[in-house]
Amino acid sequence: MKIELSLAHDFGTHLADGYEAADYRRGRIDPYVEICEGVVLDFTRVRTANSSFVNGLVAALVEQHGAAVLRKVVFKGCNPVLKVLVESAIDLGLQKIDERVDA
């Protein structure tokens, strides 16, 4: 099973609220990551986002499920700004894993 989530459909074309993103991740992504073959986060038609939203969606996903989750997740339809936000959120998740191991 593969799940595909359209962020433009679920949030609109402008994404700015990290709390909404975190709620969405907890409800729509986290429970399925382990049992799905893949998760497509489809940013097609999303024009803008900020760090709050993308961190809320992606950083904790990596932190909780580890770097291996990235083999299952596809980021689709990202414009260049969204790509920077996704890369940074992933790095933040990895940094938090590193800190946890260090601790």
Add this chain to the structure above:
Amino acid sequence: MTIALPEQLRASGLLPSVSRLGDTSKDCEVVLDFAKLRRITPAGLVLLAATVVRWRQAHRNVTFRGLKHCAVTGYLQRMDLLKVCGCEWPEEFLRHESKGRFVPVRLVDHRVDEMGNEVAACLAPGGEDYEHPMAGLYDLASYVFTETANNSRQHSAGLAYVAAQATRAEGMVRLALADTGVGIRGSFALAGFPWSREGDDAHAILRALGARVSSKPNDPNEGVGLTLVSGLARITRAWLLIVSGTGVLRISDGRPPELSDLPNGGCYCGTLLAMTFRERDAHGFARLLHNAKVDAGLLRTPRVAINFEP
């Protein structure tokens, strides 16, 4: 208490007025005299809006005087300052489309994402299209507004107001937000950070600029909003002013932040942020954001493959 506004109420000379307006004396009557005012920018507009609203919330009776003789009363009306402050004054002009020129004073409500689009589209018409020449300005305005507005809504426990203006002739964009909340140090104090009770406001602002510093434990936003807003200000060589409590932080011309206190022992009950940047420096927002994140330690050399698909 009567407060006579100065000739100019713009971000670069704002601080004495912030102190004056932040006077915490308990007068029930406040008269704001506009007679001498000749120039006001978005920073001055949101300062007045947030201050008057805070006074009204404290049941202080606020009267506006001198509007008949004020050189910019029409502008104050067009920017909706008088409306936000509950002052009725007859309009003697036709309202023209604001798109491409200014964002009137508006309450930052729960629709931060939609407001981000509206503010950005107003300052950078056409930028909604990612390939448009205005796209960089659109992205920068949307990013700065949404991150700052989120801070006001999620941390300040107060009301926030935004205003902005693009002056095409000089190629400058001015964006300002002011809230009536607890201030940056106050939000850290509410969250129980012990250092916030001993430190001063200016250092609390500086601390909030650090990466992954948030006044909310387990903040899903990860506390990078002001970090990146200030980083973008440095990279674009913009002018940034943050006032909170008695503290002031300024960044200009790409230099490190400068801290000070408000003059005359002043205090602003809330947080005010004003940013002025050149349109031409906002091009290529993806690269600017990438560099700001690298500078802040929020984006290291990739260690894993990321599956991006068109």
